[in-house]
Amino acid sequence: MELFWSHGYYATSIDDLVRATGVSRHGLYAEFGDKRGLFVAAAEAYREAIVSPAFSPVEAPGAGLAQVRAYFETQINLAAARGLPGPGCLMANTMTESGPHDTVFRDLVQRHLDRLTAGFGNAVGNELRAKAPARPSLVARLASFLTVSTQGLWSVSRITPEPRPLRTYAAQLLFAVEERIQHDR
Numbered sequence: 001m002e003l004f005w006s007h008g009y010y011a012t013s014i015d016d017l018v019r020a021t022g023v024s025r026h027g028l029y030a031e032f033g034d035k036r037g038l039f040v041a042a043a044e045a046y047r048e049a050i051v052s053p054a055f056s057p058v059e060a061p062g063a064g065l066a067q068v069r070a071y072f073e074t075q076i077n078l079a080a081a082r083g084l085p086g087p088g089c090l091m092a093n094t095m096t097e098s099g100p101h102d103t104v105f106r107d108l109v110q111r112h113l114d115r116l117t118a119g120f121g122n123a124v125g126n127e128l129r130a131k132a133p134a135r136p137s138l139v140a141r142l143a144s145f146l147t148v149s150t151q152g153l154w155s156v157s158r159i160t161p162e163p164r165p166l167r168t169y170a171a172q173l174l175f176a177v178e179e180r181i182q183h184d185r
Contacts, residue, residue, distance in 0.1 A: 001042040001049070006087045008097045009039050009105070036104060043108050046090045050078070051112070058119040064127045065174060068120065068146065072170035075154070080163040089154035096155070113147055120146040128181055138184055142177055149173050 003012045003020050014035055018025050032038040054074040057067040079086045087093070091112040098105040121143035128139060153169055160166055 001045045001090070004039055004042045005046065005090045005093070008093055009035075010097065040104065040108065043090060043094070047112070050090075051115075054078070055116070055119055058123050059115075061122075062126060063119075063123040064130065065123060065178065068123050068177075069170070069174055072150075072153070072174075073167075076157075076163050076166045076170065079157050079166070084157065084161055084163060084166075085159050086157055088158040089151065092151040092154045093158075095151065113151075116147040116150060117143045120150075124177065124181070128184070131181065132184075135184065138180070142180060146173070146177065 003016055007016075012035075014025055014028065017023075017028060017035070017038065021028070023031075028038060032041055054071050057063060058071050060067065091109050094105050095109045098109075100106055121139050124142045124146070125139045128135070153166060153173070156169070157166055
């Protein structure tokens with residue numbers, strides 16, 4: 001996971017994976033079929049180890065913008081602890097590395113984006129319902145805005161040497177969403 005996350009699918013060779021894992025080439029192929037199968041398994045491990053712990057609170061039934069704020073702070077703290085500039089987001093990296101050219105990777109990324117959009121929609125919808133009846137079209141637009149902006153934030157973390165600009169961007173992003181929610185009342 002770490003190699004794919006830091007270097008990308010295409011720049012990571014089977015020899016790199018053998019050295020990093022200590023598993024023979026034959027063992028990797030026997031377990032995962034090929035490099036692509038290992039990448040899919042690494043993406044699943046990334047989802048479980050990195051995305052889910054920070055994002056699950058956003059998906060919880062009573063979540064609001066406080067949980068979205070905490071998600072950003074958790075991920076920024078993780079990036080800072082790992083060392084900035086960091087590897088960004090494995091899914092954002094995969095999206096830019098493979099684009100629409102590889103359906104397996106495109107589907108992995110799309111599932112990730114769908115999850116983010118659903119979670120952000122949950123939090124935004126709850127926030128709106130606390131103030132007035134939520135408009136589904138506004139919830140969908142704000143959830144998509146948060147999803148796309150989040151991927152941009154994690155991409156920028158690949159060239160940002162310290163967390164302050166990331167925190168500022170996340171705060172501005174949430175301010176824009178809060179303003180739109182206030183304006184919609």
